[in-house]
Amino acid sequence: MLTSGAAHLIESFGTKEQIDHYIPKMFAGLWQGTMALTEPQAGSSLADISTIAVPAGDGYYNIRGQKLFISAGDHDGVENVVHLALARIKDAPAGVKGISLFIVPKYRAGENGKLVFNDVNCAGIYHKLGYRGAPITQLSFGENDDCRGYLIAQPGKGLFAMFQMMNAARIEVGLGAAAIASAAYYAALEYTRERPQGRPITAKDPTTPQIPIIEHADIKRMLLFQRAVVEGSLSLLMQWQPLFRYGTGNRRRGKRTLQFIAGNPHPGGQELSLRDGILAVSQGLQCLGGYGYCDEFPLEQFYRDVRIHPFTKEPPAYREWICWAAR
Ligand SMILES: Cc1cc2nc3c(=O)[nH]c(=O)nc-3n(C[C@H](O)[C@H](O)[C@H](O)COP(=O)(O)OP(=O)(O)OC[C@H]3O[C@@H](n4cnc5c(N)ncnc54)[C@H](O)[C@@H]3O)c2cc1C
Secondary structure (H helix, E strand, O other): OHHHHHHHHHHHHOOHHHHHHHHHHHHOOOEEEEEEOOEOOEOOOHHHOOOEEEEOOOOOEEEEEEEEEEEOOOOOOOOEEEEEEEEEEOOOOOOHHHEEEEEEEOEEEOHHHOEEEOOEEEEEEOOOOOOOOOOEEEEEEOOOOOOEEEEEOOOOOHHHHHHHHHHHHHHHHHHHHHHHHHHHHHHHHHHHHHOEOOOOOOOOOOOOOOOEHHHOHHHHHHHHHHHHHHHHHHHHHHHHHHHHHHHOOOHHHHHHHHHHHOOOOOOOHHHHHHHHHHHHHHHHHHHOHHHHHOOOOOHHHHHHHHOOHHHHOOOHHHHHHHHHHHO
16 A cells, blocks of 8 residues: 555656656565654644755755654565655745655665665664554664655645645555454354354243354344444445545545545545444454454454554644645
């Protein structure tokens, strides 16, 4: 998701040289893409980004700063990591209007096209409640004053460009939540068909065999709730996904949909998946009784994994930017 999102961003805003250099390797899966926005003092409040970009006069900028929580920010599964990083060009105005977007690769092209280390350092990996398969990293750019960034899009338009990737990511994060809720539903369905416990409410004879718990009304209620969440959110997301592809399509409709998804006035597909996804997985876990809580069954992991998704629920300032980006 991150690699294709970053590659499409380069495709939309990059120069021909940048496209030729990065895109084939990224689409081949050899180079990872990331979105590097968050900083220690700039999480929800991206206007406070302070990573600095100093023009070096040779088509690149010297980058220096810290980035936190960068998903897939460094790992051994790829040859190179291409960060799409927000930074402030030296003497740029404060606030959102001073933010620009840079390609900051872990390895940059040196002489004769040979890759050389670009002073992008992994300062740490976070140990998380869920999503333990994904390395979420703290990055330090330019510890040795040798980190080069390549401007993409116009200076001061960094956040605008970044929203192409972020809007697609919102939908895909929603799909991720719907996928986890879906896996939880099918696991709960299988268990409740096999687990005998109790008897029909009308059966008075304790010597009659127990029935599978799926036959109890409250188990049915929990399963149906999960199914409604899974199918409802998937339908919404699949319908809307094309609108977010690479900023193309019907812009007016796209803008309206963005406002809708941003939670105004009704929550959209992503938020439905996020918020109700947690409730759905929780009910799936409940269907397994005590075993739902134990790691012999996958529900406890699904419950931990789905919890991260509402982290992308943005405060009001984000919503304004989303609408601004759509204009
Ligand atoms: C697993 C994971 C992966 C991530 N991946 C990436 C990534 O790939 N790239 C990246 O750049 N970042 C990434 N992040 C960082 C994520 O975007 C930030 O955690 C998020 O923006 C919130 O910033 P913060 O953690 O500093 O929280 P804070 O900004 O300190 O917010 C703390 C709480 O206050 C609330 N809050 C803050 N401001 C307001 C306000 N104005 N009104 C109402 N409530 C408010 C927030 O909603 C939150 O609940 C990731 C985070 C996690 C946990």
